[in-house]
Amino acid sequence: MARALIHMPATARRGEVIEIRALIGHPMETGYRPGADGKIVPRDIIRKFVCRYNGEQVFGAELHQAVSANPYIGFFTVATESGTLEFTWEGDNGFAQTEKMNLTVSAP
Amino acid sequence: MKRAVIAAAVICCVAVAALADERRSGAEFMGASTQAMQRDDTLNPGMLWVSGGELQWKTAAGASGKSCASCHGDAGKSMRGLAARFPAFDHVSKRTVNLNQRINMCRERRQQAPPLRAESEELLGLEAYVAMQSRGMPVAPPQDAGTRASAARGKQLYLQRMGQLNLSCAQCHDEQAGKRLAGSTIPQAHAAAYPIYRLEWQAMGSLQRRLRNCMSGVRAEIPGFGAQELVELEAWLAVRDKGMKMESPGVRP
Numbered sequence: 001m002a003r004a005l006i007h008m009p010a011t012a013r014r015g016e017v018i019e020i021r022a023l024i025g026h027p028m029e030t031g032y033r034p035g036a037d038g039k040i041v042p043r044d045i046i047r048k049f050v051c052r053y054n055g056e057q058v059f060g061a062e063l064h065q066a067v068s069a070n071p072y073i074g075f076f077t078v079a080t081e082s083g084t085l086e087f088t089w090e091g092d093n094g095f096a097q098t099e100k101m102n103l104t105v106s107a108p
Numbered sequence: 109m110k111r112a113v114i115a116a117a118v119i120c121c122v123a124v125a126a127l128a129d130e131r132r133s134g135a136e137f138m139g140a141s142t143q144a145m146q147r148d149d150t151l152n153p154g155m156l157w158v159s160g161g162e163l164q165w166k167t168a169a170g171a172s173g174k175s176c177a178s179c180h181g182d183a184g185k186s187m188r189g190l191a192a193r194f195p196a197f198d199h200v201s202k203r204t205v206n207l208n209q210r211i212n213m214c215r216e217r218r219q220q221a222p223p224l225r226a227e228s229e230e231l232l233g234l235e236a237y238v239a240m241q242s243r244g245m246p247v248a249p250p251q252d253a254g255t256r257a258s259a260a261r262g263k264q265l266y267l268q269r270m271g272q273l274n275l276s277c278a279q280c281h282d283e284q285a286g287k288r289l290a291g292s293t294i295p296q297a298h299a300a301a302y303p304i305y306r307l308e309w310q311a312m313g314s315l316q317r318r319l320r321n322c323m324s325g326v327r328a329e330i331p332g333f334g335a336q337e338l339v340e341l342e343a344w345l346a347v348r349d350k351g352m353k354m355e356s357p358g359v360r361p
Binding site: 025027 | 151307310
C-alpha cells in the first residue's frame with residue numbers, strides 16, 4: 001500500500017472555493033532507464049488521477065513519464081454540499097489506490 | 109596616534125566578524141520554490157516518509173511484541189530534541205553511533221527484531237519521524253569524551269585530501285562555499301536537515317548517502333553504510349553545526 005497524504009479543509013461554507021493537495025508515494029519509473037544490470041527497467045507509472053465529490057468527478061489528470069516520483073497534485077473545487085471526496089490513483093501493474101476525505105459544508 | 113586608532117578599528121572589525129554567525133543552512137542556497145517545498149508540510153514529499161515512520165512507531169515488531177510507543181510513548185514528548193544530540197557515544201557497544209544506528213540498536217536489543225536495512229524506506233521513515241520532533245531546536249552535540257573523540261577524528265577526515273581529485277571536504281565546503289560547481293551552488297556543508305528529500309534522488313536519503321555521494325564525486329574509495337569513518341564525519345559536522353536549527357525533514361535540489 002502506497003502512502004498518500006491529502007490536505008484539505010474539513011469544513012467550508014457553501015460556494016467557497018477550497019484548495020486540495022494530494023501527495024502520493026510512487027516511484028514513477030519512466031521505462032527509459034537502464035538498471036544496474038544494463039537492462040531497461042520496465043515502466044511503472046501512475047497514469048490517471050481522479051477526484052470525485054459525492055460521486056461526481058470534479059477533477060482529473062493524466063500522468064506521463066515526465067512526472068516526478070511521488071507526484072503532488074494541487075487543485076481547487078467549490079464546496080457545494082456536505083459529503084465525501086474520493087481520490088483515486090490508477091497506474092501500471094494494476095496499481096490502484098483510493099483515499100476518502102469528509103467535507104462538512106455549512107450555510108454561506 | 110593615528111596608527112593606533114586604525115589598529116583599534118581593525119581589531120574591532122575583526123571582533124565583530126568573529127561574533128557574527130556566518131554559517132548558512134543549505135536551504136538558504138536553494139531556489140524559492142524548493143525553499144517553499146521544505147517550509148510547507150503539505151508540499152514536502154519527505155512527509156510521506158514521516159507519516160510512514162509515525163505508523164511504524166505505533167506498530168509492534170519483533171519477538172518482544174512491543175512497538176516504539178510501548179516504551180517511549182508519545183514521540184512528540186519523548187523524542188523532542190533527541191535528534192539534535194546525535195551522533196552520540198553508546199556505552200554498550202563502546203562506539204559513537206548515529207540516529208539510525210541507534211534506532212536499529214533499540215530494535216535488536218529491546219524489540220528483538222532484525223535491524224532495518226540501511227537506506228530502506230522503513231529506517232528512513234523512522235529516522236525522519238524522530239528527527240522531525242526536534243525541528244526548530246538547536247543542534248547540541250554531546251560533550252562526553254567518547255563523542256568528542258569521534259568528532260575530533262571526524263575533523264581529521266574532513267580536512268583530509270582524498271580520491272583521484274585529491275580534495276578534502278574543507279577545500280570545497282569551507283574555502284569555496286557559495287561559489288558554483290557546474291550548475292549548483294556549493295553549500296557550507298551543514299547537516300541539520302537530514303534525512304532529506306533530495307529532488308535529484310527523487311527520494312529520501314540519509315546524511316551517509318550524501319557523504320558517500322560527495323566521496324564518489326572526488327573519486328575516493330567509498331566507505332560502506334554504517335562505517336565508523338562516516339559516523340565520525342557526522343559527529344564532526346554536528347560540532348560544526350552546533351546551535352544551528354534542526355530542519356528535518358529537509359528538501360534539497
